[in-house]
Amino acid sequence: MSFWEYLAGRHQQLLTDAWQHAGAVLQCVVVATVLGVLIAIATYRSAWAGSLATTATATLLTVPSLAMIGLLIPVVGLGVPPTVIALTLYGLLPVVRNAIVGLRGVDPALVDAAKGIGMSRPARLLRVELPLAWPPILTGIRVSTQMLMGIAAIAAYASGPGLGNEIFRGIASLGSANALNQVLAGTLGIVLLALLFDAGYVLVGRLTIPRGIRV
Amino acid sequence: MSESAGPRGSSGSPGATIALENLSKRYPGGAGPSVDDVTLEIRAGETVVLVGPSGCGKSTTLKMINRLIEPSGGRIRIDGEDVTGIDPVKLRRNVGYAIQSSGLFPHMTVAQNIALVPRMLGWPRTRIRERVEEMLDLVGLDPREFHDRYPRRLSGGQQQRVGVARALAADPPVLLMDEPFGAVDPITRDHLQDELLRLQHELRRTIVFVTHDFDEAIKLADRIVVLRERSRIAQFDTPEAILTHPADDFVSEFVGAGAALKRLHLTRVRDVGITECPTVSVDDPLPYVCDRLHGSGRDEILLLDRRGRPRRWLRRGDLTRDGGSLDRAGTPVTDTVTRDATLRDALEAVLTDGSGRVAVTGRHGEYAGVVDVETLMRSVHTLLEADRARTRPEREAVGEGWPA
Numbered sequence: 001m002s003f004w005e006y007l008a009g010r011h012q013q014l015l016t017d018a019w020q021h022a023g024a025v026l027q028c029v030v031v032a033t034v035l036g037v038l039i040a041i042a043t044y045r046s047a048w049a050g051s052l053a054t055t056a057t058a059t060l061l062t063v064p065s066l067a068m069i070g071l072l073i074p075v076v077g078l079g080v081p082p083t084v085i086a087l088t089l090y091g092l093l094p095v096v097r098n099a100i101v102g103l104r105g106v107d108p109a110l111v112d113a114a115k116g117i118g119m120s121r122p123a124r125l126l127r128v129e130l131p132l133a134w135p136p137i138l139t140g141i142r143v144s145t146q147m148l149m150g151i152a153a154i155a156a157y158a159s160g161p162g163l164g165n166e167i168f169r170g171i172a173s174l175g176s177a178n179a180l181n182q183v184l185a186g187t188l189g190i191v192l193l194a195l196l197f198d199a200g201y202v203l204v205g206r207l208t209i210p211r212g213i214r215v
Numbered sequence: 216m217s218e219s220a221g222p223r224g225s226s227g228s229p230g231a232t233i234a235l236e237n238l239s240k241r242y243p244g245g246a247g248p249s250v251d252d253v254t255l256e257i258r259a260g261e262t263v264v265l266v267g268p269s270g271c272g273k274s275t276t277l278k279m280i281n282r283l284i285e286p287s288g289g290r291i292r293i294d295g296e297d298v299t300g301i302d303p304v305k306l307r308r309n310v311g312y313a314i315q316s317s318g319l320f321p322h323m324t325v326a327q328n329i330a331l332v333p334r335m336l337g338w339p340r341t342r343i344r345e346r347v348e349e350m351l352d353l354v355g356l357d358p359r360e361f362h363d364r365y366p367r368r369l370s371g372g373q374q375q376r377v378g379v380a381r382a383l384a385a386d387p388p389v390l391l392m393d394e395p396f397g398a399v400d401p402i403t404r405d406h407l408q409d410e411l412l413r414l415q416h417e418l419r420r421t422i423v424f425v426t427h428d429f430d431e432a433i434k435l436a437d438r439i440v441v442l443r444e445r446s447r448i449a450q451f452d453t454p455e456a457i458l459t460h461p462a463d464d465f466v467s468e469f470v471g472a473g474a475a476l477k478r479l480h481l482t483r484v485r486d487v488g489i490t491e492c493p494t495v496s497v498d499d500p501l502p503y504v505c506d507r508l509h510g511s512g513r514d515e516i517l518l519l520d521r522r523g524r525p526r527r528w529l530r531r532g533d534l535t536r537d538g539g540s541l542d543r544a545g546t547p548v549t550d551t552v553t554r555d556a557t558l559r560d561a562l563e564a565v566l567t568d569g570s571g572r573v574a575v576t577g578r579h580g581e582y583a584g585v586v587d588v589e590t591l592m593r594s595v596h597t598l599l600e601a602d603r604a605r606t607r608p609e610r611e612a613v614g615e616g617w618p619a
Contacts (some may be wrong), residue, residue: 027224071556109314109316112314115307116281116312116314116391117308117311117312117331117382118306118316118332119307119331119335123335131322132320132321180413191435210322210365211365212321212322212365212367213367
């Protein structure tokens with residue numbers, strides 16, 4: 001059976017897997033973004049806390065993904081929970097690091113001006129600092145998404161959702177007629193999704209970065 | 216919040232009095248206080264300039280007035296009300312604040328920047344829109360052109376104007392300015408200073424201005440505070456008095472050489488008398504221009520563009536020589552001064568141009584008149600005579616204070 005025949009025969013299953021893969025990554029990226037930005041807001045003003053946050057999230061990233069999921073299974077069980085937790089933890093680093101860099105990069109004179117004209121601390125953060133730090137934060141989210149696309153494949157190990165199932169099935173039946181097709185379909189599907197998401201982020205950037213600071 | 220949230224002076228000026236009482240600032244770990252026991256009374260509606268060498272604590276003193284820096288001792292009263300303990304966010308909304316390099320938010324348009332404080336004060340939408348137009352007009356920027364621009368598409372001088380418009384948008388009785396013109400080129404700085412003088416002439420707010428440039432202080436101030444290290448007051452007086460009677464060596468050293476020349480900063484073009492000069496518009500037909508030139512009895516006539524701004528000087532003979540085209544005839548107007556320009560700026564312009572006169576312009580760059588070198592010299596004479604009459608009895612004392 002050729003690769004194209006395989007795709008034609010299995011397209012229903014593949015589309016479902018791709019949909020679930022994208023859904024899982026997107027949701028985890030959203031959670032990682034919210035958490036990451038909150039962590040950055042809590043730590044960027046102190047040199048000590050900021051580097052602690054960056055180092056902690058970087059350390060998380062060094063845990064091999066298979067091991068991370070393996071460690072989570074006895075605690076939270078199989079399926080969706082270990083996948084979501086692992087992906088969210090991995091997604092934190094780029095967001096936290098870029099948000100800290102972005103918030104620290106805001107011109108102190110502007111923060112001073114914001115204070116001087118009577119903006120409260122929350123107003124300063126929401127109306128001045130975060131909008132100005134948004135381009136690097138968005139870059140962080142983009143990197144995070146691409147990373148999670150690949151890592152999400154491992155979720156199949158814990159009976160999680162996504163295109164990883166295709167890859168694992170192929171690997172498990174190496175030598176059989178469809179093994180290569182399965183691995184190939186899963187991998188290419190992930191690459192394709194990653195490219196689609198990236199295009200999506202370009203659009204999001206266009207829509208959300210104010211014209212005055214767009215490069 | 217009510218519209219007139221700011222305290223108002225009883226003197227009829229829309230400005231407020233500011234009193235600093237034994238104000239000091241100590242930083243933990245610092246060798247001594249960086250501001251040591253400053254007591255200062257600022258009248259409603261006057262412009263007070265704090266001037267001193269860098270690191271003398273003048274900026275710190277200014278920032279304590281809107282409590283960007285919390286004082287470690289003493290109090291601040293604005294129109295008699297002690298503001299040392301009130302919510303700083305509320306205080307700052309009633310105190311305009313303009314800083315070096317404008318501090319405009321790059322992700323907001325000019326209009327959004329100006330509207331910030333009125334929005335925080337909860338003004339109705341239509342009133343904010345009108346106010347933004349009004350402020351742009353006030354600082355000499357065309358609302359239609361600049362309303363939706365982002366700050367990065369403005370020149371340094373334009374940014375600074377918008378910065379001042381933002382600081383004044385909510386009509387605060389007090390305006391604090393921290394070296395606002397420090398980062399622009401000298402020509403733009405001159406124009407911005409003139410602009411500020413004109414604004415203040417119209418608005419009569421209480422302005423506290425910080426600079427390290429003594430010439431700027433002389434030009435802008437009603438009264439100058441010369442500060443030495445730790446923000447100790449060396450002298451607090453009118454520019455005139457500081458130039459003629461410096462309190463001590465520190466002050467006279469700071470005033471620097473050419474104190475006599477610097478007094479030219481004290482007189483404005485509006486005070487010396489502006490003369491008229493025959494003008495024609497670019498749209499006038501050539502024969503009419505020739506008639507005006509010959510009928511005026513003068514050598515020169517000023518050509519204005521469609522918006523009434525001086526464009527070229529035309530002399531007899533220019534029109535025939537250049538084939539009769541108004542676009543190329545004569546010499547272009549290179550420099551103009553406003554009514555608020557100082558005598559020194561006017562003299563500079565007159566001497567640079569080489570033909571002994573400079574055009575005076577109004578708020579939007581439109582023609583208002585001409586000053587010539589004779590008028591300027593006459594007022595220098597008057598200045599010197601008045602001086603001689605005043606200082607004769609105490610010449611010895613004054614002589615000592617003057618820089619060698």
